[in-house]
Amino acid sequence: MALPPTGSLNRAVELLRIETNWFQLYIQGKPFHPTVETLQLHRTEDSTWVNARFQPQSLHSELNFLSVERFSPIEKQLIPWDPDQISPPLFYETQNYELIVELEPDFPLTFFHENISLREAILPKGKRLLSGLLNFQNEVGFTELELRLYGEPVFRLQLEIFPSKMDYKKDYEAILRDVNEQIYNLAFDFLRKTYNLMGLKESRNQSLSEFFVILQQVFQQLVHQVELIQSAPNHRHRVENRLVDSARVKKTGRANISFLSKRPHLLELNERGGQLHIQGKSYTPKRVLETRRHVDYDTLENRFVRWVLLRIQQRLKTLKRLLAQKERATDPVIVTKLNRMQSDLQRLLKLDFLQVGDMTQLTISLVLQMAPGYREVYKNYLLLMKGLSIQNDLFRLSMKDLAQLYEYWCFLKIHDLLSRKYELVSQNVIKLNRGGLFVTLDRTNAARIVYRNPRNGEQFTLYYNSLPSGDRSRTVSQRPDNVLTLKKQHSAIEYKYVFDAKYRINPAYEGTSYKRDYLTPGPLEEDINTMHRYRDAIVYESSQDREQKEFERTMFGAYVLFPYPNEEEYRQHPLYRSIELVNVGALPFLPSTTTLVEQFLDELIMDSPEKAYERASQPRGTKEYYKDKLAGKNVLVGALSHKDQLSDLQRHGFYHVPLKHFTDHGEMAKLDYVSIYQSIATFGREQAGITLYGRVKSWSVLPREQIREIPSRRGATSELYVKFDVEEWLHRDRPILPGGHGIQHVLFTSESIFNRAEEVAELRLESEEQLRDWREKRRRGKVNVKWDAYNLDRANTLESLAIEQET
Numbered sequence: 003m004a005l006p007p008t009g010s011l012n013r014a015v016e017l018l019r020i021e022t023n024w025f026q027l028y029i030q031g032k033p034f035h036p037t038v039e040t041l042q043l044h045r046t047e048d049s050t051w052v053n054a055r056f057q058p059q060s061l062h063s064e065l066n067f068l069s070v071e072r073f074s075p076i077e078k079q080l081i082p083w084d085p086d087q088i089s090p091p092l093f094y095e096t097q098n099y100e101l102i103v104e105l106e107p108d109f110p111l112t113f114f115h116e117n118i119s120l121r122e123a124i125l126p127k128g129k130r131l132l133s134g135l136l137n138f139q140n141e142v143g144f145t146e147l148e149l150r151l152y153g154e155p156v157f158r159l160q161l162e163i164f165p166s167k168m169d170y171k172k173d174y175e176a177i178l179r180d181v182n183e184q185i186y187n188l189a190f191d192f193l194r195k196t197y198n199l200m201g202l203k204e205s206r207n208q209s210l211s212e213f214f215v216i217l218q219q220v221f222q223q224l225v226h227q228v229e230l231i232q233s234a235p236n237h238r239h240r241v242e243n244r245l246v247d248s249a250r251v252k253k254t255g256r257a258n259i260s261f262l263s264k265r266p267h268l269l270e271l272n273e274r275g276g277q278l279h280i281q282g283k284s285y286t287p288k289r290v291l292e293t294r295r296h297v298d299y300d301t302l303e304n305r306f307v308r309w310v311l312l313r314i315q316q317r318l319k320t321l322k323r324l325l326a327q328k329e330r331a332t333d334p335v336i337v338t339k340l341n342r343m344q345s346d347l348q349r350l351l352k353l354d355f356l357q358v359g360d361m362t363q364l365t366i367s368l369v370l371q372m373a374p375g376y377r378e379v380y381k382n383y384l385l386l387m388k389g390l391s392i393q394n395d396l397f398r399l400s401m402k403d404l405a406q407l408y409e410y411w412c413f414l415k416i417h418d419l420l421s422r423k424y425e426l427v428s429q430n431v432i433k434l435n436r437g438g439l440f441v442t443l444d445r446t447n448a449a450r451i452v453y454r455n456p457r458n459g460e461q462f463t464l465y466y467n468s469l470p471s472g473d474r475s476r477t478v479s480q481r482p483d484n485v486l487t488l489k490k491q492h493s494a495i496e497y498k499y500v501f502d503a504k505y506r507i508n509p510a511y512e513g514t515s516y517k518r519d520y521l522t523p524g525p526l527e528e529d530i531n532t533m534h535r536y537r538d539a540i541v542y543e544s545s546q547d548r549e550q551k552e553f554e555r556t557m558f559g560a561y562v563l564f565p566y567p568n569e570e571e572y573r574q575h576p577l578y579r580s581i582e583l584v585n586v587g588a589l590p591f592l593p594s595t596t597t598l599v600e601q602f603l604d605e606l607i608m609d610s611p612e613k614a615y616e617r618a619s620q621p622r623g624t625k626e627y628y629k630d631k632l633a634g635k636n637v638l639v640g641a642l643s644h645k646d647q648l649s650d651l652q653r654h655g656f657y658h659v660p661l662k663h664f665t666d667h668g669e670m671a672k673l674d675y676v677s678i679y680q681s682i683a684t685f686g687r688e689q690a691g692i693t694l695y696g697r698v699k700s701w702s703v704l705p706r707e708q709i710r711e712i713p714s715r716r717g718a719t720s721e722l723y724v725k726f727d728v729e730e731w732l733h734r735d736r737p738i739l740p741g742g743h744g745i746q747h748v749l750f751t752s753e754s755i756f757n758r759a760e761e762v763a764e765l766r767l768e769s770e771e772q773l774r775d776w777r778e779k780r781r782r783g784k785v786n787v788k789w790d791a792y793n794l795d796r797a798n799t800l801e802s803l804a805i806e807q808e809t
Contacts, residue, residue: 017092017099019080020058021068024109024156025149031099033073033092035166040509041523041567043169044091051075051090052171055144055162056083062156091164095140095404103132103149114148114155138163140405140505142174165404167507168565168592174404176593177411180418214321217314220382221343228307228350231375235355240298251292261291299355303369303376308351309361310383315347405505412503412563412591413466413484419600420453420464427452427461455607462488462607482536482560488607499606500536500560504529507564524575525562525588533560533586559585566590569598635750636674638726639692639765645684647712652694652731654711661703661722663748673698675753676726679745679762692738692762696728738762746793763787766794772803
């Protein structure tokens, strides 16, 4: 199918129109997705559209369809809907669609969707109109829009939402299958010794088989913990009051006084002297309340334990029935285990504290989380349920957030590619999540898989969403999706590489700078910049000397994994060739395009230590840079001559200072920022310090009398001033406080020190030794920096740099 005109891609049109005797429904939006058109996605082998699901359904006998029309990409207009004809995709992720429903009188319909954000997006506009914007973001698959009358559904519209960056049939459905299969591979690798006992290798997807494998590991512990609970089960004291003859009661409580005072018919006059005296007369009660307390084991926790045992029992019965239906040779080991387990379950279910009611809802109480016995039963229950729900959880997840699914798939597919050629040593990816009943790839623990190269015995590790031990960023927190760590023979260091999944692509539209620079689709430039950040920001502390710490960059390369189906075309892309040049770039990765990633993984693993080291480019002049990195002072800190000057410079967007304060006129060209110092004498201690700063847009040298926006208080003067025009005045989150120093005229400092300084005195630090000493002491507390003059622009010598003692 030919690419539609560019204008048609950006113009919203009517995509659906449904007219009934109760309402008229319209959906408007872009009829095409430009990325889909550029990459020619969702086509069959003869380049025609795949069939998309579109199904309006009446749920009420009196609701009749008058007409149903859909937009045709070929005819560029609405055409009658025919369920037997192919409907091309109309709805895509991340695009806005406007839904409008015009209601007929006497039909107060409301909009409903299972997702609360979509439900709240469609609101009534008056009595006869519903409207709003729908955006499915990164969620693809089927969705249902409902109209309800008095809370009952009367109309349902099913739509199919298509991906915009990968092919629906070729790649998306393959990702679903891969994730499902790889999760089961991970689980069985973790429990493979008991799995072989079952003899069901030919059927990976039988959740009952997986259940039995896990159950074998935890069953005896589960039986022991239930028996432990029997010695001190959770219970509550129930108080019961009942009316009995006074002669039979053993012990009465004070509650009888109030009870009998309201029931005088239970009292009998006793002239000899009764037990109660009222208004000078004696009475004897005929019947009284007897209070009894007894222990009740019918608690939510005991109901939960019983429910777990009953659920296991039912699963074992189903497993025995399925094994019998296979008409295979009976395995006496499995049968014996099943019979013994069922016998133990029957015995446990007869315990006194388990003679309770049915569990209607699961409430995670402190008893289940902390009490001995209950805690272990709950933990084992989570393990059993997670084993059973691996497929359901990820399937449901994949149908929702495609970006998250792509991240999962990239990790699992890398694991699959490595496990085909290399031995699996250990893995700890699947973790118990106490907050729910589903298995996910845990982000809170150091998830890793260890492999061994059978050729040379070298081990290497794949980390998911975590960094190797000792690696961290000393600036902003860094957490790449996948890190491959290689430990090679005859090398003391580890070689580490980032593989970061990005469900994003630049389609290289005609006329864009990306098309001009790269010619073909590829990763986003900002994602490549992120790889540079990962490689440069993640460091390892190599020095053991606390007084002089040293850090080394540990990532030898960083690569974006992005969805693109044409590997051969991408081989010529500059951001693929950049991997050879600077070891930073991008690799296409989809179920249909795994060759480049697989080949690259093999290259990294088989590299010699020398070649692996040569892959990482070293900055030119690294030593000279660290030696002279403080030489570039690009921030000017200027004082104010009077208080009104602050509002004047904010209003006019510039700062001016006499030229005589610059010893070298070349300093002006090096300045990137101007900041303002507010002195204690002028602004008071509460407002003093450095809060305001801005990037220099331009600068000029001119006589003071030509700066007419702020007239001089000394009258016209020809003295030369430097005028710095500022792009925008910004406010620091935390001001730089005066401390024990100030600034009389101007002070020059570097941007790195300006960003980290807490007090004005720190802006004068100039040497590498001063900066290192300051940083080390800053980690241990507040640093007091003292110079030989109060005004820093007059100071020459650093007198002291010490940690301020707590008082």
